[in-house]
Amino acid sequence: MVMSQQPPTPPQLTYVDRSEISETFADSLGRLTFDGIHLRMEFVVNRMDDPKPPAAPTGRALTACRVVIPLPGMLDMLNKLQAVVAALQAQGALRPITAPPTAGRPN
DSSP states (O other): OOOOOOOOOOOOOOOOOOTTSOOOOOSEEEEEEEOSSEEEEEEEEEEEOOOOTTSOOOEEEEEEEEEEEEHHHHHHHHHHHHHHHHHHHHHTSOOOOOOOOOTTOOO
């Protein structure tokens, strides 16, 4: 007799906000790598050097934190970010990026 395989029921987890964990500010995502199992994200902060006109501004991008998340967590994050983008578009705070028309243009 062959038994049907049903996916395991995910655990019911209760979210606990740990207020002792500090927030980390980042200006941007510096590096992003995926090894097939984990997504590694390195967030950076920008620190500008003292201005020296007429030279162009200079500065450094410093690592603020690194986050490693497994594939299921990455997919959950992607879904949540897509929901945020959709909400911002609905509010008019973001517009979808549209490709420029290519009709009549040479390749």
